[in-house]
Amino acid sequence: MDLTFSEEDEAYRAELRQWLSDNIGGGGGGGGESANAMMKRAESSDESKNDPLAGARAWPRTLHDAGYVGLAWPKAYGGQDASFTQQVICADEMARVRTPPLINTIGLSIIGPTLVQHGTEEQKKRFLPRILRADDLWCQGFSEPEAGSDLASLRCRAEIDGDEFVVNGQKVWTSLAPISDWIFMLVRTDPDAPKREGISYLLADMKTPGITVRPLRNAAGGSHFSEVFFDNVRVPREHLVGELNGGWQIARSSLDHERSGLSGVVALEETLGRLWRMASNLDRGDHKAVEEPSTRRALAQHWIEIEGLRHLGFRTLSNQIAGKPPGAGSSVGKLFASETRNQLTRTALRVEGPLAPIAKRSPHVVDRGRWHAAYFDALAHSIGGGTSEVMRNVIAEKVLELPRPAED
Amino acid sequence: MDFNLSEEQETLQEMACDFIRERWPADCAREALDKRPAVIGADVWQEILEMGWLGVAAGEDVGGIGGDVLTAAVLSQEAGRGLLPGPFQSSLIAALAVDRSGNDAIRSELVPQLIDGSLRATVAIEEPGGRYGPDAIAAKVRADADGWRLTGSKLLVPDADSAALLIVGAQTPDGLGWVRVRADAQGVEIRKMERMDAQSCSEVVFENAPVEGDALLGDERSLREAYDIWTVLLAADLLGSAEASLELTRRYAIERVQFGRPIGTFQAVSHRLANHLVDVEIGRSLLYGACLALDEKRDNAAPLVSAAKAWLSDAAVAAAESALQIHGGVGFTWEYDVHLHMRRSRCNAAILGDADYHRDRVADYMDESWVPPVKA
Numbered sequence: 001m002d003l004t005f006s007e008e009d010e011a012y013r014a015e016l017r018q019w020l021s022d023n024i025g026g027g028g029g030g031g032g033e034s035a036n037a038m039m040k041r042a043e044s045s046d047e048s049k050n051d052p053l054a055g056a057r058a059w060p061r062t063l064h065d066a067g068y069v070g071l072a073w074p075k076a077y078g079g080q081d082a083s084f085t086q087q088v089i090c091a092d093e094m095a096r097v098r099t100p101p102l103i104n105t106i107g108l109s110i111i112g113p114t115l116v117q118h119g120t121e122e123q124k125k126r127f128l129p130r131i132l133r134a135d136d137l138w139c140q141g142f143s144e145p146e147a148g149s150d151l152a153s154l155r156c157r158a159e160i161d162g163d164e165f166v167v168n169g170q171k172v173w174t175s176l177a178p179i180s181d182w183i184f185m186l187v188r189t190d191p192d193a194p195k196r197e198g199i200s201y202l203l204a205d206m207k208t209p210g211i212t213v214r215p216l217r218n219a220a221g222g223s224h225f226s227e228v229f230f231d232n233v234r235v236p237r238e239h240l241v242g243e244l245n246g247g248w249q250i251a252r253s254s255l256d257h258e259r260s261g262l263s264g265v266v267a268l269e270e271t272l273g274r275l276w277r278m279a280s281n282l283d284r285g286d287h288k289a290v291e292e293p294s295t296r297r298a299l300a301q302h303w304i305e306i307e308g309l310r311h312l313g314f315r316t317l318s319n320q321i322a323g324k325p326p327g328a329g330s331s332v333g334k335l336f337a338s339e340t341r342n343q344l345t346r347t348a349l350r351v352e353g354p355l356a357p358i359a360k361r362s363p364h365v366v367d368r369g370r371w372h373a374a375y376f377d378a379l380a381h382s383i384g385g386g387t388s389e390v391m392r393n394v395i396a397e398k399v400l401e402l403p404r405p406a407e408d
Numbered sequence: 409m410d411f412n413l414s415e416e417q418e419t420l421q422e423m424a425c426d427f428i429r430e431r432w433p434a435d436c437a438r439e440a441l442d443k444r445p446a447v448i449g450a451d452v453w454q455e456i457l458e459m460g461w462l463g464v465a466a467g468e469d470v471g472g473i474g475g476d477v478l479t480a481a482v483l484s485q486e487a488g489r490g491l492l493p494g495p496f497q498s499s500l501i502a503a504l505a506v507d508r509s510g511n512d513a514i515r516s517e518l519v520p521q522l523i524d525g526s527l528r529a530t531v532a533i534e535e536p537g538g539r540y541g542p543d544a545i546a547a548k549v550r551a552d553a554d555g556w557r558l559t560g561s562k563l564l565v566p567d568a569d570s571a572a573l574l575i576v577g578a579q580t581p582d583g584l585g586w587v588r589v590r591a592d593a594q595g596v597e598i599r600k601m602e603r604m605d606a607q608s609c610s611e612v613v614f615e616n617a618p619v620e621g622d623a624l625l626g627d628e629r630s631l632r633e634a635y636d637i638w639t640v641l642l643a644a645d646l647l648g649s650a651e652a653s654l655e656l657t658r659r660y661a662i663e664r665v666q667f668g669r670p671i672g673t674f675q676a677v678s679h680r681l682a683n684h685l686v687d688v689e690i691g692r693s694l695l696y697g698a699c700l701a702l703d704e705k706r707d708n709a710a711p712l713v714s715a716a717k718a719w720l721s722d723a724a725v726a727a728a729e730s731a732l733q734i735h736g737g738v739g740f741t742w743e744y745d746v747h748l749h750m751r752r753s754r755c756n757a758a759i760l761g762d763a764d765y766h767r768d769r770v771a772d773y774m775d776e777s778w779v780p781p782v783k784a
């Protein structure tokens with residue numbers, strides 16, 4: 001058992017660390033905006049020629065020029081052909097210095113890898129380099145009003161008409177839709193087949209006539225996700241990914257494009273550090289909140305949870321490096337990470353005590369209201385990308401091998 | 409980067425699991441509840457000694473195999489899974505405490521005997537007064553004309569009734585540390601305590617008892633290290649218990665049919681088990697992390713040990729309680745093994761620091777030395 005990396009990998013890390021300290025000391029090229037802020041700016045911008053997202057695109061481009069995005073992708077399409085370990089080191093180091101969020105994350109982490117694996121030569125050449133440089137931003141059109149956890153019962157349909165698909169229906173909860181150039185989506189192409197066998201995977205240009213985006217305001221007050229309506233939207237046949245009616249398998253594999261849990265761990269640890277600082281500064285009469293046994297124990301418990309997650313990540317990573325399946329680590333990691341995040345923000349609000357109700361603009365607000373935002377954010381994480389209940393179903397069936405409840 | 413058991417460790421684990429299942433089936437643990445205390449029979453003990461289990465983590469120069477703490481933990485985990493009683497764990501930790509005492513002369517004299525079983529020793533740390541850990545040690549050694557004398561009282565000393573030598577944490581003229589006292593020495597009184605799982609443990613009262621060699625066996629550092637190693641072995645034992653409870657329940661949830669389907673199809677059951685699976689995997693990860701940190705003598709070893717002990721104390725008890733609930737009526741019978749794991753995990757959860765004590769230790773570490781990452 002050892003937790004060291006090879007000399008070559010450590011050299012890679014050192015070089016990256018140096019690059020990061022040279023390049024984000026000055027604020028990461030304006031990329032540090034939240035998605036909400038980006039969206040607001042995109043919405044409020046007049047139709048001037050200037051790209052309202054130029055600032056947000058700068059950071060991924062800087063990263064791309066230095067060779068620090070698309071690590072797993074083939075060189076032929078602008079990737080790096082990097083080893084698995086290097087991908088992990090890269091994610092880890094970026095998390096450690098909390099690099100600004102990437103506006104093209106959905107492209108980099110979901111549709112990009114899917115195209116690398118299942119795309120045609122034409123699709124790879126056309127889309128991958130533009131994803132890497134944030135020339136194209138993508139959104140994910142999977143969920144529908146009637147199809148969430150039970151994604152395979154989706155209804156949005158596509159009929160073949162000559163060289164085109166004609167798409168009709170609705171998607172919902174589509175993150176970042178108003179600023180996206182393209183959408184990758186699941187559509188029903190054979191209504192008579194069993195539900196998983198009549199689904200296809202399509203790519204559509206968001207500017208195609210017939211697509212309407214209606215932003216939804218979310219519980220936290222922002223407008224991160226939208227409804228997307230399709231009314232006789234014509235999509236060229238070459239934008240089909242994989243086989244006709246073979247979309248379900250492809251979607252499954254893209255849901256499996258998981259990253260090592262390690263980068264999430266660093267973010268959680270940083271959050272716990274802030275929470276500890278907050279508790280150390282908060283007055284409780286003659287003492288500070290952090291001196292109270294219940295607070296100390298709660299914070300210690302979070303430290304324990306985060307170390308648990310980190311060491312679980314090491315196990316998953318070792319398996320992946322050795323070419324073995326990630327093991328129990330992936331579903332367990334996703335569930336436990338979101339539960340930990342939930343607990344952590346709950347503790348923060350508990351520690352705030354009488355100041356917990358106070359919102360952002362009040363002079364009495366604690367930590368500029370970050371804990372309210374973190375709290376909402378954590379709650380969303382146990383819904384998006386597979387709810388915690390669905391993760392428990394997966395663990396029950398795949399890891400514990402309990403019998404599957406009868407469906408329908 | 410390889411954070412999994414080595415092939416040798418996996419092989420050892422399988423062998424230990426099979427051996428215990430065959431030679432100490434759960435019925436032995438059940439019968440021992442009536443015939444207290446639970447103790448490994450002489451023939452099985454002899455086989456364990458011959459397999460070298462007590463020396464897996466001791467140095468090769470003193471007859472050990474030179475393995476690491478994790479290798480010892482793997483055996484403790486199997487002891488937990490298979491409900492193996494004393495004097496296995498107390499002998500293992502006694503050998504390790506002397507092996508790592510830093511006292512070369514005594515180490516080379518005693519460790520070979522501790523490993524081959526010719527000398528039975530146990531370790532005494534906890535005291536009356538309701539506080540846990542080395543910091544609560546009040547037993548005192550003073551020097552008089554005849555040499556060093558120990559006075560004080562120890563609780564929950566495992567297998568003291570069958571030990572020849574007691575390794576005792578005490579305040580001495582040379583500071584906090586370990587001393588050795590013969591169990592049959594004048595001024596040593598061993599009084600049986602009863603454990604819920606029938607394992608042997610005693611109160612040991614020292615009244616001007618003579619200290620062997622009139623000197624420290626090991627200093628404060630070695631005492632604290634041995635305390636951490638022992639704690640991590642208990643955490644491993646708890647992991648074995650938790651896994652056993654979960655596996656019993658998993659199988660029952662597949663077999664037992666109600667309302668025309670296996671109860672494992674009810675989410676009230678399956679989600680509860682999924683949560684325990686998560687807890688077990690997090691506990692296993694923490695345990696590996698703590699063992700590695702101890703072996704590499706890293707600064708965060710102590711909080712990681714506490715993390716493993718706190719987490720697994722909660723996790724093992726919770727898994728045992730769910731096992732009882734999900735087995736329904738039969739779970740509450742003497743004949744089912746559920747209560748055996750419940751008893752063992754309840755005991756181990758409360759020994760060498762309960763979950764709250766270890767969370768406090770983590771909080772102290774966070775206060776003093778933790779450096780969280782900070783946003784650039």
Ligand SMILES: Cc1cc2nc3c(=O)[nH]c(=O)nc-3n(C[C@H](O)[C@H](O)[C@H](O)COP(=O)(O)OP(=O)(O)OC[C@H]3O[C@@H](n4cnc5c(N)ncnc54)[C@H](O)[C@@H]3O)c2cc1C
Pocket residue numbers: 139140141142143145147148149150172173174175176224225380383384385386387388389390393675
């Ligand atoms: C912030 C955010 C961003 C999102 N972004 C996107 C996006 O970009 N693109 C996209 O396609 N989707 C997106 N989603 C949608 C997300 O994937 C779905 O919300 C999620 O899959 C759950 O579906 P649902 O909302 O229809 O809830 P439902 O599936 O109706 O679930 C309702 C409740 O029932 C429970 N439940 C459902 N089925 C079971 C079961 N079998 N067993 C036990 N409990 C069950 C669920 O756990 C949940 O608690 C996003 C969601 C959020 C919150």
